[in-house]
Amino acid sequence: MTVRVRFAPSPTGMFHVGGARSALQNWIYAKQQGGVFVLRIEDTDAARNKPEWTEGILSALDWIGISRGSYEGPYFQSANAGEHRAAAARLYDSGRAYYCDCTREDVQARTGSQHQGYDGYHRDRGLGPGPGHALRFRTPDEGSTVVVDLIRGEPTFENKLIEDFVIARGDGSPVFLLANVVDDMTMGITHVIRAEEHLPNTPKQQLLWEALGVKPPVWAHVPVVVNEKRQKLSKRRDKVALEAYRDEGYLAGAMRNYLMLLGWAPSGDREIVPWSVIENEFRLDEVNLSSAFFDEKKLRAFNGEYIRALPVAEFIDACQPWLTGTETIAPPPWQPEEFDADAFAAVAPLAQTRIAVLSEIVPNVDFLFLASPLIDEAAWAKTMKDGSAELLDDAVAAFEALESWDAESLKSTLEAVGAERGLKLGKTQAPVRVAVTGRTVGLPLFESLEVLGRERTLTRIRAARLRLV
Ligand code: GLU
Numbered sequence: 419m420t421v422r423v424r425f426a427p428s429p430t431g432m433f434h435v436g437g438a439r440s441a442l443q444n445w446i447y448a449k450q451q452g453g454v455f456v457l458r459i460e461d462t463d464a465a466r467n468k469p470e471w472t473e474g475i476l477s478a479l480d481w482i483g484i485s486r487g488s489y490e491g492p493y494f495q496s497a498n499a500g501e502h503r504a505a506a507a508r509l510y511d512s513g514r515a516y517y518c519d520c521t522r523e524d525v526q527a528r529t530g531s532q533h534q535g536y537d538g539y540h541r542d543r544g545l546g547p548g549p550g551h552a553l554r555f556r557t558p559d560e561g562s563t564v565v566v567d568l569i570r571g572e573p574t575f576e577n578k579l580i581e582d583f584v585i586a587r588g589d590g591s592p593v594f595l596l597a598n599v600v601d602d603m604t605m606g607i608t609h610v611i612r613a614e615e616h617l618p619n620t621p622k623q624q625l626l627w628e629a630l631g632v633k634p635p636v637w638a639h640v641p642v643v644v645n646e647k648r649q650k651l652s653k654r655r656d657k658v659a660l661e662a663y664r665d666e667g668y669l670a671g672a673m674r675n676y677l678m679l680l681g682w683a684p685s686g687d688r689e690i691v692p693w694s695v696i697e698n699e700f701r702l703d704e705v706n707l708s709s710a711f712f713d714e715k716k717l718r719a720f721n722g723e724y725i726r727a728l729p730v731a732e733f734i735d736a737c738q739p740w741l742t743g744t745e746t747i748a749p750p751p752w753q754p755e756e757f758d759a760d761a762f763a764a765v766a767p768l769a770q771t772r773i774a775v776l777s778e779i780v781p782n783v784d785f786l787f788l789a790s791p792l793i794d795e796a797a798w799a800k801t802m803k804d805g806s807a808e809l810l811d812d813a814v815a816a817f818e819a820l821e822s823w824d825a826e827s828l829k830s831t832l833e834a835v836g837a838e839r840g841l842k843l844g845k846t847q848a849p850v851r852v853a854v855t856g857r858t859v860g861l862p863l864f865e866s867l868e869v870l871g872r873e874r875t876l877t878r879i880r881a882a883r884l885r886l887v
Pocket of ligand 1: 426427460611613616
Protein backbone atom coordinates (compact mmCIF):
# COMPACT_ATOMS: atom_id res chain seq x y z
CA MET A 419 0.00 0.00 0.00
CA THR A 420 1.40 3.36 -0.96
CA VAL A 421 1.17 5.88 1.82
CA ARG A 422 -0.77 8.96 0.72
CA VAL A 423 -0.92 11.96 3.02
CA ARG A 424 -2.45 15.34 2.43
CA PHE A 425 -2.20 18.85 3.68
CA ALA A 426 -5.59 20.50 3.46
CA PRO A 427 -5.49 24.19 4.38
CA SER A 428 -8.47 26.52 4.09
CA PRO A 429 -7.54 29.72 2.25
CA THR A 430 -9.14 32.03 4.79
CA GLY A 431 -6.15 34.12 5.84
CA MET A 432 -2.40 34.38 6.03
CA PHE A 433 -0.63 31.04 6.28
CA HIS A 434 -0.41 30.06 9.95
CA VAL A 435 2.89 28.77 11.36
CA GLY A 436 0.97 25.86 12.92
CA GLY A 437 -0.24 24.95 9.43
CA ALA A 438 3.30 25.13 8.14
CA ARG A 439 4.37 22.69 10.82
CA SER A 440 1.61 20.21 9.88
CA ALA A 441 2.58 20.56 6.23
CA LEU A 442 6.21 19.76 7.03
CA GLN A 443 5.27 16.79 9.19
CA ASN A 444 3.12 15.40 6.38
CA TRP A 445 5.87 16.10 3.89
CA ILE A 446 8.52 14.27 5.88
CA TYR A 447 6.23 11.36 6.69
CA ALA A 448 5.44 10.87 3.01
CA LYS A 449 9.11 11.01 2.15
CA GLN A 450 10.08 8.51 4.83
CA GLN A 451 7.38 6.08 3.74
CA GLY A 452 8.10 6.42 0.03
CA GLY A 453 4.63 7.92 -0.18
CA VAL A 454 2.85 10.79 -1.84
CA PHE A 455 2.06 14.26 -0.48
CA VAL A 456 -1.16 15.73 -1.76
CA LEU A 457 -2.09 19.41 -1.42
CA ARG A 458 -5.77 20.12 -1.22
CA ILE A 459 -7.14 23.61 -0.86
CA GLU A 460 -10.36 23.43 1.17
CA ASP A 461 -12.10 26.35 -0.44
CA THR A 462 -15.74 25.55 0.13
CA ASP A 463 -16.39 28.37 2.60
CA ALA A 464 -17.05 30.88 -0.17
CA ALA A 465 -17.68 33.73 2.25
CA ARG A 466 -14.23 33.49 3.82
CA ASN A 467 -12.02 32.31 0.99
CA LYS A 468 -9.97 34.53 -1.25
CA PRO A 469 -7.82 33.43 -4.20
CA GLU A 470 -4.89 35.49 -2.92
CA TRP A 471 -4.81 33.42 0.26
CA THR A 472 -4.44 30.32 -1.89
CA GLU A 473 -1.55 31.91 -3.72
CA GLY A 474 -0.09 32.89 -0.33
CA ILE A 475 -0.25 29.26 0.84
CA LEU A 476 1.44 27.98 -2.32
CA SER A 477 4.25 30.49 -2.13
CA ALA A 478 4.75 30.06 1.63
CA LEU A 479 4.96 26.28 1.18
CA ASP A 480 7.42 26.83 -1.62
CA TRP A 481 9.49 29.03 0.65
CA ILE A 482 9.85 26.35 3.35
CA GLY A 483 10.83 23.73 0.82
CA ILE A 484 7.55 22.15 -0.25
CA SER A 485 7.98 23.37 -3.75
CA ARG A 486 5.38 23.63 -6.47
CA GLY A 487 5.53 20.72 -8.82
CA SER A 488 7.01 18.36 -6.25
CA TYR A 489 3.67 17.24 -4.83
CA GLU A 490 0.33 16.08 -6.12
CA GLY A 491 -2.15 18.89 -6.56
CA PRO A 492 -3.18 21.44 -5.62
CA TYR A 493 -6.68 20.07 -5.78
CA PHE A 494 -9.58 22.29 -4.88
CA GLN A 495 -12.34 21.02 -2.63
CA SER A 496 -14.90 23.11 -4.51
CA ALA A 497 -14.17 21.09 -7.66
CA ASN A 498 -15.37 17.98 -5.86
CA ALA A 499 -18.84 19.28 -4.95
CA GLY A 500 -20.54 16.63 -7.09
CA GLU A 501 -18.81 13.85 -5.15
CA HIS A 502 -19.83 15.41 -1.84
CA ARG A 503 -23.47 15.50 -2.88
CA ALA A 504 -23.32 11.97 -4.27
CA ALA A 505 -21.94 10.70 -0.96
CA ALA A 506 -24.71 12.47 0.96
CA ALA A 507 -27.27 10.85 -1.36
CA ARG A 508 -25.68 7.42 -0.86
CA LEU A 509 -25.88 7.78 2.90
CA TYR A 510 -29.55 8.72 2.63
CA ASP A 511 -30.36 5.93 0.20
CA SER A 512 -28.70 3.35 2.44
CA GLY A 513 -30.62 4.57 5.47
CA ARG A 514 -27.51 5.87 7.20
CA ALA A 515 -28.84 9.42 7.07
CA TYR A 516 -32.26 11.01 7.37
CA TYR A 517 -33.87 14.36 6.81
CA CYS A 518 -34.83 16.69 9.60
CA ASP A 519 -36.46 20.13 9.57
CA CYS A 520 -36.10 20.98 13.25
CA THR A 521 -34.83 24.38 14.18
CA ARG A 522 -32.55 24.83 17.15
CA GLU A 523 -35.53 26.31 19.01
CA ASP A 524 -37.63 23.22 18.27
CA VAL A 525 -34.94 21.00 19.78
CA GLN A 526 -34.55 23.27 22.79
CA ALA A 527 -38.29 23.33 23.37
CA ARG A 528 -38.37 19.53 23.40
CA THR A 529 -35.25 18.89 25.47
CA GLY A 530 -35.64 21.91 27.73
CA SER A 531 -31.94 22.59 27.45
CA GLN A 532 -29.75 24.82 25.37
CA HIS A 533 -26.77 22.59 25.79
CA GLN A 534 -28.08 19.22 24.78
CA GLY A 535 -27.43 18.09 21.22
CA TYR A 536 -30.02 16.92 18.74
CA ASP A 537 -32.58 14.54 20.23
CA GLY A 538 -33.11 12.24 17.22
CA TYR A 539 -36.69 13.47 16.72
CA HIS A 540 -36.76 12.75 12.98
CA ARG A 541 -34.87 9.47 13.07
CA ASP A 542 -37.89 7.40 12.19
CA ARG A 543 -40.38 9.94 10.93
CA GLY A 544 -39.60 9.38 7.27
CA LEU A 545 -39.30 13.04 6.28
CA GLY A 546 -38.20 13.31 2.67
CA PRO A 547 -35.85 15.81 1.04
CA GLY A 548 -37.08 19.37 0.61
CA PRO A 549 -36.12 22.98 1.09
CA GLY A 550 -34.92 23.58 4.63
CA HIS A 551 -34.50 19.86 5.32
CA ALA A 552 -31.05 19.11 6.67
CA LEU A 553 -29.55 15.68 6.31
CA ARG A 554 -28.39 14.09 9.54
CA PHE A 555 -26.17 11.07 10.02
CA ARG A 556 -27.72 8.26 12.02
CA THR A 557 -25.00 7.52 14.54
CA PRO A 558 -25.09 4.02 15.98
CA ASP A 559 -26.83 3.80 19.38
CA GLU A 560 -24.37 1.33 20.73
CA GLY A 561 -20.73 0.48 20.70
CA SER A 562 -17.84 2.82 20.39
CA THR A 563 -15.64 4.29 17.74
CA VAL A 564 -11.96 3.60 18.17
CA VAL A 565 -9.69 5.99 16.39
CA VAL A 566 -6.23 4.67 15.58
CA ASP A 567 -3.94 7.63 16.12
CA LEU A 568 -0.18 7.40 15.67
CA ILE A 569 0.41 9.97 18.38
CA ARG A 570 -2.45 9.35 20.80
CA GLY A 571 -2.85 5.59 20.73
CA GLU A 572 -6.49 4.61 20.45
CA PRO A 573 -8.81 7.35 21.69
CA THR A 574 -12.22 5.75 22.08
CA PHE A 575 -15.53 7.56 21.73
CA GLU A 576 -18.85 6.13 22.89
CA ASN A 577 -21.29 6.28 20.00
CA LYS A 578 -24.26 7.09 22.19
CA LEU A 579 -22.57 10.36 23.11
CA ILE A 580 -22.26 11.40 19.47
CA GLU A 581 -25.40 13.17 18.30
CA ASP A 582 -26.97 12.61 14.90
CA PHE A 583 -24.88 15.31 13.27
CA VAL A 584 -25.74 17.29 10.15
CA ILE A 585 -23.95 16.24 6.96
CA ALA A 586 -25.84 18.46 4.48
CA ARG A 587 -27.53 21.76 5.14
CA GLY A 588 -31.13 22.72 4.43
CA ASP A 589 -30.07 24.00 1.00
CA GLY A 590 -28.57 20.62 0.17
CA SER A 591 -24.94 21.71 0.48
CA PRO A 592 -22.72 19.16 2.25
CA VAL A 593 -20.94 20.42 5.38
CA PHE A 594 -17.16 20.53 5.81
CA LEU A 595 -17.06 17.34 7.87
CA LEU A 596 -18.46 15.28 5.00
CA ALA A 597 -16.62 17.10 2.19
CA ASN A 598 -13.33 16.56 3.99
CA VAL A 599 -14.00 12.80 4.32
CA VAL A 600 -15.18 12.39 0.75
CA ASP A 601 -12.11 14.19 -0.57
CA ASP A 602 -9.77 12.07 1.51
CA MET A 603 -11.56 8.99 0.24
CA THR A 604 -11.46 10.03 -3.42
CA MET A 605 -7.83 10.97 -3.14
CA GLY A 606 -6.93 7.63 -1.58
CA ILE A 607 -5.54 9.21 1.59
CA THR A 608 -4.12 6.60 3.96
CA HIS A 609 -2.85 8.84 6.78
CA VAL A 610 -4.45 12.02 8.05
CA ILE A 611 -1.88 14.08 9.96
CA ARG A 612 -3.45 17.29 11.25
CA ALA A 613 -3.86 19.55 14.24
CA GLU A 614 -5.35 18.33 17.49
CA GLU A 615 -8.25 20.77 17.19
CA HIS A 616 -9.80 18.39 14.66
CA LEU A 617 -9.79 15.43 17.06
CA PRO A 618 -13.42 16.00 18.18
CA ASN A 619 -14.45 15.64 14.51
CA THR A 620 -12.58 12.42 14.07
CA PRO A 621 -15.06 9.86 15.47
CA LYS A 622 -17.80 11.43 13.35
CA GLN A 623 -15.60 11.34 10.30
CA GLN A 624 -14.56 7.79 10.96
CA LEU A 625 -18.23 6.78 11.20
CA LEU A 626 -18.75 8.39 7.79
CA TRP A 627 -15.86 6.42 6.30
CA GLU A 628 -17.33 3.21 7.67
CA ALA A 629 -20.85 4.05 6.52
CA LEU A 630 -19.52 4.77 3.03
CA GLY A 631 -17.89 1.36 3.07
CA VAL A 632 -14.25 2.39 2.99
CA LYS A 633 -11.54 1.54 5.49
CA PRO A 634 -10.74 4.70 7.47
CA PRO A 635 -7.26 6.19 7.38
CA VAL A 636 -4.74 6.10 10.19
CA TRP A 637 -4.94 9.39 12.07
CA ALA A 638 -2.28 11.49 13.75
CA HIS A 639 -3.38 14.57 15.68
CA VAL A 640 -0.46 16.80 16.50
CA PRO A 641 -0.67 19.06 19.55
CA VAL A 642 -1.57 22.71 19.10
CA VAL A 643 0.97 25.51 19.06
CA VAL A 644 0.59 28.02 21.91
CA ASN A 645 1.98 31.41 22.93
CA GLU A 646 3.89 32.21 26.12
CA LYS A 647 0.60 32.35 28.04
CA ARG A 648 -0.18 28.83 26.83
CA GLN A 649 -3.02 30.18 24.68
CA LYS A 650 -3.54 28.66 21.27
CA LEU A 651 -1.74 30.87 18.75
CA SER A 652 -4.38 33.07 17.20
CA LYS A 653 -4.15 35.32 14.21
CA ARG A 654 -5.95 38.09 16.06
CA ARG A 655 -3.52 38.14 18.95
CA ASP A 656 -0.21 36.62 17.91
CA LYS A 657 2.19 36.91 15.05
CA VAL A 658 1.27 33.72 13.24
CA ALA A 659 1.69 34.38 9.53
CA LEU A 660 4.56 32.54 7.96
CA GLU A 661 4.73 35.35 5.38
CA ALA A 662 5.33 37.90 8.16
CA TYR A 663 8.34 35.96 9.39
CA ARG A 664 9.64 35.59 5.85
CA ASP A 665 9.32 39.33 5.21
CA GLU A 666 11.03 40.16 8.48
CA GLY A 667 14.05 38.23 7.32
CA TYR A 668 13.82 34.78 8.83
CA LEU A 669 15.65 32.22 6.73
CA ALA A 670 13.55 29.35 5.45
CA GLY A 671 16.09 26.86 6.80
CA ALA A 672 15.91 28.30 10.32
CA MET A 673 12.14 28.49 10.21
CA ARG A 674 11.57 24.91 9.17
CA ASN A 675 14.16 23.61 11.59
CA TYR A 676 12.42 25.52 14.38
CA LEU A 677 8.92 24.44 13.35
CA MET A 678 9.93 20.79 13.44
CA LEU A 679 11.14 21.19 17.02
CA LEU A 680 7.66 22.10 18.18
CA GLY A 681 6.79 18.90 19.99
CA TRP A 682 9.75 16.85 18.84
CA ALA A 683 13.56 16.90 19.05
CA PRO A 684 16.38 15.15 17.25
CA SER A 685 18.56 12.73 19.21
CA GLY A 686 21.28 14.04 21.51
CA ASP A 687 21.33 17.57 22.75
CA ARG A 688 21.01 19.10 19.32
CA GLU A 689 18.46 21.56 18.12
CA ILE A 690 20.04 23.24 15.16
CA VAL A 691 20.56 20.43 12.70
CA PRO A 692 20.68 20.06 8.93
CA TRP A 693 17.37 19.36 7.29
CA SER A 694 18.61 15.94 6.17
CA VAL A 695 18.97 14.94 9.83
CA ILE A 696 15.41 15.97 10.54
CA GLU A 697 14.18 14.11 7.49
CA ASN A 698 15.94 10.97 8.70
CA GLU A 699 15.28 11.17 12.38
CA PHE A 700 11.80 12.64 12.68
CA ARG A 701 9.28 10.12 13.99
CA LEU A 702 5.65 11.04 13.96
CA ASP A 703 4.96 8.67 16.84
CA GLU A 704 7.56 10.49 18.95
CA VAL A 705 5.71 13.80 18.75
CA ASN A 706 4.70 14.57 22.29
CA LEU A 707 1.22 15.21 23.51
CA SER A 708 1.62 18.50 25.28
CA SER A 709 1.01 21.72 23.42
CA ALA A 710 4.08 23.25 21.87
CA PHE A 711 5.27 26.74 22.83
CA PHE A 712 6.11 28.91 19.84
CA ASP A 713 8.99 30.88 21.31
CA GLU A 714 9.75 33.81 19.06
CA LYS A 715 12.89 34.68 21.05
CA LYS A 716 14.26 31.23 20.48
CA LEU A 717 13.38 31.38 16.82
CA ARG A 718 15.28 34.69 16.57
CA ALA A 719 18.32 33.14 18.19
CA PHE A 720 18.07 30.21 15.78
CA ASN A 721 17.85 32.56 12.88
CA GLY A 722 20.91 34.50 14.03
CA GLU A 723 22.86 31.26 14.06
CA TYR A 724 21.64 30.34 10.60
CA ILE A 725 22.63 33.79 9.34
CA ARG A 726 26.11 33.51 10.80
CA ALA A 727 26.58 30.11 9.21
CA LEU A 728 26.03 31.46 5.68
CA PRO A 729 29.02 32.02 3.40
CA VAL A 730 29.37 35.82 3.08
CA ALA A 731 28.37 35.81 -0.59
CA GLU A 732 25.14 34.01 0.29
CA PHE A 733 24.52 36.42 3.12
CA ILE A 734 24.90 39.33 0.70
CA ASP A 735 22.45 37.68 -1.69
CA ALA A 736 20.01 36.94 1.09
CA CYS A 737 19.99 40.63 2.11
CA GLN A 738 18.98 41.88 -1.34
CA PRO A 739 15.20 42.04 -0.82
CA TRP A 740 15.70 44.40 2.14
CA LEU A 741 18.27 46.49 0.26
CA THR A 742 15.89 47.12 -2.62
CA GLY A 743 12.37 46.46 -1.33
CA THR A 744 9.90 44.04 -2.91
CA GLU A 745 6.15 43.77 -3.28
CA THR A 746 5.87 42.82 0.37
CA ILE A 747 9.02 44.32 1.88
CA ALA A 748 9.21 48.10 2.32
CA PRO A 749 11.96 49.86 0.36
CA PRO A 750 14.99 51.07 2.35
CA PRO A 751 15.32 54.79 3.21
CA TRP A 752 17.97 55.45 0.51
CA GLN A 753 17.37 55.93 -3.22
CA PRO A 754 18.41 53.03 -5.47
CA GLU A 755 21.17 55.13 -7.06
CA GLU A 756 22.63 55.92 -3.63
CA PHE A 757 23.33 52.26 -2.96
CA ASP A 758 26.94 51.19 -3.33
CA ALA A 759 27.39 47.44 -3.68
CA ASP A 760 31.14 47.54 -2.92
CA ALA A 761 30.62 49.49 0.27
CA PHE A 762 27.92 47.03 1.26
CA ALA A 763 30.16 44.06 0.54
CA ALA A 764 32.87 45.65 2.69
CA VAL A 765 30.66 45.88 5.79
CA ALA A 766 28.53 42.78 5.17
CA PRO A 767 30.75 40.43 7.23
CA LEU A 768 30.54 42.86 10.17
CA ALA A 769 26.76 42.99 9.94
CA GLN A 770 26.42 39.24 9.48
CA THR A 771 27.64 38.52 12.99
CA ARG A 772 25.34 41.10 14.54
CA ILE A 773 21.87 40.74 13.12
CA ALA A 774 19.27 38.15 14.02
CA VAL A 775 16.82 38.81 11.18
CA LEU A 776 17.72 40.07 7.73
CA SER A 777 15.54 43.20 7.91
CA GLU A 778 17.92 44.48 10.60
CA ILE A 779 20.50 44.97 7.88
CA VAL A 780 18.86 48.26 6.86
CA PRO A 781 19.37 50.33 10.05
CA ASN A 782 22.88 48.93 10.28
CA VAL A 783 24.02 50.16 6.88
CA ASP A 784 21.75 53.09 5.97
CA PHE A 785 24.43 55.61 7.10
CA LEU A 786 26.60 54.38 4.21
CA PHE A 787 24.11 55.26 1.51
CA LEU A 788 22.16 58.25 2.76
CA ALA A 789 23.51 61.71 2.00
CA SER A 790 23.22 62.53 5.70
CA PRO A 791 22.51 60.08 8.51
CA LEU A 792 19.06 59.60 10.02
CA ILE A 793 19.59 61.04 13.46
CA ASP A 794 17.91 59.21 16.33
CA GLU A 795 17.09 62.26 18.45
CA ALA A 796 16.86 60.33 21.72
CA ALA A 797 20.30 58.85 21.09
CA TRP A 798 21.58 62.32 20.21
CA ALA A 799 20.25 63.87 23.43
CA LYS A 800 21.70 61.05 25.52
CA THR A 801 25.12 61.23 23.92
CA MET A 802 25.87 64.85 23.12
CA LYS A 803 26.84 66.19 26.53
CA ASP A 804 29.03 69.03 27.78
CA GLY A 805 32.38 68.68 26.12
CA SER A 806 31.08 66.85 23.07
CA ALA A 807 31.53 69.90 20.83
CA GLU A 808 35.20 70.27 21.77
CA LEU A 809 35.73 66.56 21.46
CA LEU A 810 34.28 66.58 17.94
CA ASP A 811 36.53 69.56 17.05
CA ASP A 812 39.56 67.61 18.18
CA ALA A 813 38.41 64.52 16.31
CA VAL A 814 38.02 66.50 13.10
CA ALA A 815 41.48 68.01 13.47
CA ALA A 816 43.07 64.65 14.21
CA PHE A 817 41.25 62.86 11.38
CA GLU A 818 42.16 65.60 8.90
CA ALA A 819 45.79 65.03 9.69
CA LEU A 820 45.61 61.26 9.28
CA GLU A 821 47.86 59.89 6.60
CA SER A 822 46.20 56.57 6.11
CA TRP A 823 42.42 56.34 6.36
CA ASP A 824 42.10 52.86 7.83
CA ALA A 825 40.27 51.41 10.80
CA GLU A 826 43.36 50.88 12.89
CA SER A 827 44.73 54.41 12.44
CA LEU A 828 41.29 55.88 13.04
CA LYS A 829 41.02 53.96 16.26
CA SER A 830 44.41 54.90 17.66
CA THR A 831 43.86 58.52 16.67
CA LEU A 832 40.53 58.80 18.41
CA GLU A 833 41.88 56.92 21.39
CA ALA A 834 44.58 59.58 21.72
CA VAL A 835 41.99 62.38 21.46
CA GLY A 836 40.06 60.82 24.32
CA ALA A 837 43.14 60.14 26.43
CA GLU A 838 43.97 63.83 26.49
CA ARG A 839 40.66 64.39 28.22
CA GLY A 840 41.00 61.36 30.44
CA LEU A 841 38.25 59.52 28.51
CA LYS A 842 38.11 55.85 27.68
CA LEU A 843 37.58 54.90 24.04
CA GLY A 844 33.92 53.96 24.57
CA LYS A 845 33.06 57.44 25.82
CA THR A 846 35.11 59.09 23.11
CA GLN A 847 33.61 57.22 20.24
CA ALA A 848 29.94 57.64 21.26
CA PRO A 849 29.52 61.24 19.98
CA VAL A 850 31.47 60.40 16.82
CA ARG A 851 29.23 57.41 16.18
CA VAL A 852 26.05 59.46 16.66
CA ALA A 853 27.43 62.22 14.42
CA VAL A 854 28.29 59.82 11.64
CA THR A 855 25.62 57.10 11.80
CA GLY A 856 22.83 58.83 13.75
CA ARG A 857 22.70 56.02 16.29
CA THR A 858 24.40 54.81 19.44
CA VAL A 859 24.66 51.21 18.34
CA GLY A 860 25.72 49.68 15.09
CA LEU A 861 28.60 48.14 13.25
CA PRO A 862 32.14 48.53 14.62
CA LEU A 863 32.80 52.25 14.30
CA PHE A 864 36.28 52.41 12.83
CA GLU A 865 35.62 49.87 10.09
CA SER A 866 32.47 51.85 9.29
CA LEU A 867 34.43 55.10 9.03
CA GLU A 868 37.00 53.45 6.83
CA VAL A 869 34.31 52.38 4.37
CA LEU A 870 32.45 55.69 4.59
CA GLY A 871 35.63 57.54 3.65
CA ARG A 872 37.40 60.61 4.91
CA GLU A 873 35.35 63.28 3.24
CA ARG A 874 31.93 62.06 4.25
CA THR A 875 33.07 61.28 7.78
CA LEU A 876 34.49 64.75 8.28
CA THR A 877 31.43 66.43 6.74
CA ARG A 878 29.16 64.60 9.17
CA ILE A 879 31.24 65.35 12.24
CA ARG A 880 31.39 69.01 11.26
CA ALA A 881 27.63 69.09 10.71
CA ALA A 882 27.04 67.58 14.14
CA ARG A 883 29.45 70.08 15.63
CA LEU A 884 27.43 72.93 14.12
CA ARG A 885 24.27 71.63 15.74
CA LEU A 886 26.01 71.87 19.11
CA VAL A 887 26.78 75.57 18.85
N1 GLU B 1 -9.21 22.66 6.17
C1 GLU B 1 -8.99 22.21 7.50
C2 GLU B 1 -8.21 23.27 8.25
O1 GLU B 1 -7.58 24.10 7.62
C3 GLU B 1 -8.15 20.94 7.52
C4 GLU B 1 -8.83 19.81 8.08
C5 GLU B 1 -8.02 18.55 8.00
O2 GLU B 1 -6.78 18.61 7.93
O3 GLU B 1 -8.64 17.52 7.99
O4 GLU B 1 -8.23 23.28 9.45
